[in-house]
Amino acid sequence: MDKLTFIFLSILLCGSAVATRPRPRTTGRATLADDGGVCSAIVGVQNYPCHEHNVTTGDGYILSLQNIPFGQSGNAATGPRPPVLLHHGVLTDAVTWLLSPPEQSLALLLADNGFDVWLVNARGTKYSLGHTSLSSNDPAFWDWSWDELVAYDLPATFQYIYDQTSQKLHYVGHSMGTLIAFAGFSKGQLVDKLRSAAMLCPIAYIGHMTSPIATNVAQTLLNQTSYWLKIAEFNPTDEAVLQLLLQICKQKHINCLDLMTSYTGQNCCLNSSIISSFLKNEPQSTSTKNMIHFAQMAQDGMIKMYDYGDVKENVKHYGTPVPPSYNMTNIPNDVPLFLAYGGKDALSVSEDVKLLLDSLHEHEQDKLVVQYTENYAHADFIMGFNATQVVYDPLMAFLRLH
DSSP, rough: OOOHHHHHHHHTTSOOOOGOOOOOOSSSSSSEEETTOIIIIGGGGGGOOOOOEEEEETTTTTEEEEEEEOOOOOOOOGGGEEEEEEEOTTTTOOGGGGOOOOOTTTTHHHTTTOEEEEEEOOSSSOOEEEESSSSSSSSGGOOOOOOHHIIHHHHHHHHHHHHHHOOEEEEEEEEEHHHHHHHHHHOOOOOGEEEEEEESSSSSOOOOOOOOOHHHHHHHHHHHHHHHTTTEEEESSSSHHHHHHHHHTTTOOOOOOHHHHHHHOOOSSSOOHHHEEEHHOOHHHHHEEHHHHHHHHHHHHHOOOOOOHHHHHHHHSSSSOOBBBBBGGOOTTTTEEEEEEEOOSSSOHHHHEEEHHHHTTTSSSGGEEEEEEEEETHHHHHOOOTTTTIHHHHHHHHHOOO
């Protein structure tokens, strides 16, 4: 093993044996995580109430949800609390909302401030490997992109929470969690059950992405699509993806001694303990098809459905030779939106956020709040030690208005 390989693997493993982390057991219909689930492993030990739920999508995926109905400062007797759903980004799961101490964790802060908190784990992540008929070892299990999160996962999750609470809900997304919500809103979905949406590191257009690791991964996936599609699961701890990253790290302009920065941008406000905690659970798997879909977005600067790269296949799936677009101008102008982005973010970069804002130029001004933080990068918004003061307090004030 050469020095670069050793350094890279040491950073990725970070003493947590992430590359040999056991896959949860699949039973065909549900997933049994070895640690018992997010509630018992993380939330309960901090003395917050937490309940595990499952929701089944229209195409058979069984998603894990966690509900934190109230915080340490209140109890169930205080009456109905407005529900808020938190959705994570790609290659992560709901645990990313819970890594910081309670006074710095958005999920627990919301619970302590009068909200009924719901966390969802996207299909393919550790706690959402169940399916009504497929095993996660079956390549067919991984035949999806974020299009399916728009078409199936978010509608099923919204409906489930609405049925449980009999209330419209607030939505908070980070990165991919913003993209799938924007796409759903643009198609008229979800808004009938929505109070407001807060988008951290909003992703819609990503044609100006500056992350050297992300851009190199995207280019490789596009250049070798047929090869990578044979690797249905994009697992960052598996051999194929590790070798891809090692090849990228050999490029002189990429500093893999600071992997987080090379991927997300220069975060201002992460401490070493939070990064260590992050790497004990992340990264999570997604589908290779999903990663290729993101690569297509980065290449053409558009927000379109997955391109099969073949006219006949596109016609088969969409009825048109090219994939349909998600039109951001179709987002209803009266949907309350809170958008927060950072000047150092290498994934949700300012130029692309401005393109999104241009498409929202007719949005009702009292329903659109935009917050820009010059020294924040992609991970600061979910793990920054000062994120409570910089982002979460204004976010909660916005939610209370709606």
